[in-house]
Amino acid sequence: MSLAALLASYPPDAIRTPVWSDALDRMRPLSESRGTERDVEAAGKVLQLAAQRLVRFDAWALCAFIRCAAAFKGAISQASLAAWQRALEPLVQDLNPQGVSNVLLMLGTLADADSELAKAVDVELAARLLGRAVGLASSLQAQGSANALYGAALLRLQIDGGHFAALLSTAHGALRDMSPQGLTQLLLASQKLIDAAKHQEALQPELDPERMYYPGNEVMHSVLEHAIYLQRQQQLDTQLACQSLGACGALRYLPAETQLMQLLAAIRDKGHEVRGHEASAALMGCAKLGVQPGADILSTCWHAVVREGACNGRAVSNVAWALTVLEACDAEMWEQLTALLAANVSELNSVQLHQWHWALLLVAQQHGGTVARPPELFQRSLAAHQADILQTSQPLSHFHSALAEAVRGLAGDFGVGRDKVEVEYAVPVCAQMGWVRVDIAIPSRRLVVEADGPHHYLRNVDPLQETGDTLARNRLLRGAGWDVVTVPHTVFDHLIGQDPSHEHLVAGLREYL
Numbered sequence: 001m002s003l004a005a006l007l008a009s010y011p012p013d014a015i016r017t018p019v020w021s022d023a024l025d026r027m028r029p030l031s032e033s034r035g036t037e038r039d040v041e042a043a044g045k046v047l048q049l050a051a052q053r054l055v056r057f058d059a060w061a062l063c064a065f066i067r068c069a070a071a072f073k074g075a076i077s078q079a080s081l082a083a084w085q086r087a088l089e090p091l092v093q094d095l096n097p098q099g100v101s102n103v104l105l106m107l108g109t110l111a112d113a114d115s116e117l118a119k120a121v122d123v124e125l126a127a128r129l130l131g132r133a134v135g136l137a138s139s140l141q142a143q144g145s146a147n148a149l150y151g152a153a154l155l156r157l158q159i160d161g162g163h164f165a166a167l168l169s170t171a172h173g174a175l176r177d178m179s180p181q182g183l184t185q186l187l188l189a190s191q192k193l194i195d196a197a198k199h200q201e202a203l204q205p206e207l208d209p210e211r212m213y214y215p216g217n218e219v220m221h222s223v224l225e226h227a228i229y230l231q232r233q234q235q236l237d238t239q240l241a242c243q244s245l246g247a248c249g250a251l252r253y254l255p256a257e258t259q260l261m262q263l264l265a266a267i268r269d270k271g272h273e274v275r276g277h278e279a280s281a282a283l284m285g286c287a288k289l290g291v292q293p294g295a296d297i298l299s300t301c302w303h304a305v306v307r308e309g310a311c312n313g314r315a316v317s318n319v320a321w322a323l324t325v326l327e328a329c330d331a332e333m334w335e336q337l338t339a340l341l342a343a344n345v346s347e348l349n350s351v352q353l354h355q356w357h358w359a360l361l362l363v364a365q366q367h368g369g370t371v372a373r374p375p376e377l378f379q380r381s382l383a384a385h386q387a388d389i390l391q392t393s394q395p396l397s398h399f400h401s402a403l404a405e406a407v408r409g410l411a412g413d414f415g416v417g418r419d420k421v422e423v424e425y426a427v428p429v430c431a432q433m434g435w436v437r438v439d440i441a442i443p444s445r446r447l448v449v450e451a452d453g454p455h456h457y458l459r460n461v462d463p464l465q466e467t468g469d470t471l472a473r474n475r476l477l478r479g480a481g482w483d484v485v486t487v488p489h490t491v492f493d494h495l496i497g498q499d500p501s502h503e504h505l506v507a508g509l510r511e512y513l
Helices: 003-008 017-032 037-051 059-071 078-094 097-113 115-120 123-135 142-154 161-172 180-198 217-232 238-250 257-269 276-289 295-311 313-325 331-342 350-367 375-390 398-414 468-479 489-498 502-512
Strands: 422-429 434-442 447-452 483-488
Touching: 017 037, 017 059, 037 059, 037 078, 059 078, 059 097, 078 097, 078 115, 078 123, 097 115, 097 123, 097 142, 123 142, 123 161, 142 161, 142 180, 161 180, 161 217, 180 217, 180 238, 217 238, 217 257, 238 257, 238 276, 257 295, 276 295, 276 313, 276 468, 295 313, 295 331, 313 331, 313 350, 313 468, 331 350, 331 375, 350 375, 350 434, 350 468, 375 434, 398 434, 398 447, 398 489, 398 502, 422 468, 434 468, 447 489, 468 483, 483 489, 489 502
Parallel strands: 447 483
Antiparallel strands: 422 434, 434 447
């Protein structure tokens, strides 16, 4: 008799909750060992039976339910998740440190993997769970802190900067006690929290998520040092190496040379295990850092995405963008990646379409414009690209406006009037296939002046080093015949430290130019 049939044979009140906890936890290894379809079906039946009894579960049994549900994608419905949340709501304060961190992580995992389940998440309950985790921060182990942070990030919760620091401090204090997954979760949590905060309209203007959620160079270095240790112990698999590299790129942190080599070695040594989304993360990380990973890794990642076909549009568009930023996309690679996207073009979202179009501009410049661009894919991507270029911009920063005034003051030196200086200008590139939106331009002189803030540079490199995508932007503009002058934010920061008056800033920037 199967486990599901055995459990179903008893009346609802006949089985104590510890037995349910044990039964649910016994199901999870079947998923971890890539269980069969029958295993997944059996897990679904056990979860369905458990869902009918959730009101009788204690806090620990409810933890076991969500752990099992997260292990088997598609095993529970929105109704089951809603029932689980109703059962947990009065028991939140009963959750111990391990329980609350587990619940946050597993709830976030479910929401991240299934957009329909994400809609059923009770945001107020999730916020209460986060509050409970923060309240228990001093009792959480390092792994628990990483779980809580990553779960909250997957749920796109807003975390107070002080609360983030408290959970991060707990994890950082005992990195040697953490699993490889926990180390990677710390990096990914920061990346996802920053990304989510940037897209929240209600975010207060004075709050800078880049500073609030960045763990700091010391923590980044420590996490990667421990990752190297695990790699030597053969515990760092390709998935974690790819994710770590991707997070470093998103956070603009360039690992030390030995750390970078170890991460790349973990990917190279087990290249046959790399999956499409992992390949995408690794190449995106390299592209943003401006790091050439080597021909073998480029080929491994490209083949991993091509093997999975058109079902993963996000990975395909990411890899197309990354390869073109790295100037490593040959004609065959481009044709196959483009064919995969064209075969599933109706399923692509605006971000993926815009990303492919940006890659098209770069690869067209590199190969002289004779590259594949299927008509429907091109039309859709061009519309997404135009929408991004023409969208309403944020108010000009003090740096931007002062630099614009400085350029206007120098306009006469270029033989043009002040009114010929354009702000937020769209420069046409690649035979009118697209545009690059720039800060300041004198179109009649084909001159661009960029006010490059911190996000255009790597965080931990001195002297300043531009990110890979910033280098690609400049390459695209220069390839279109424009001169590009970049003014780093450090110039403005230095001037404002001397004298914050507008007149001093404009004069100083004019002198720099």
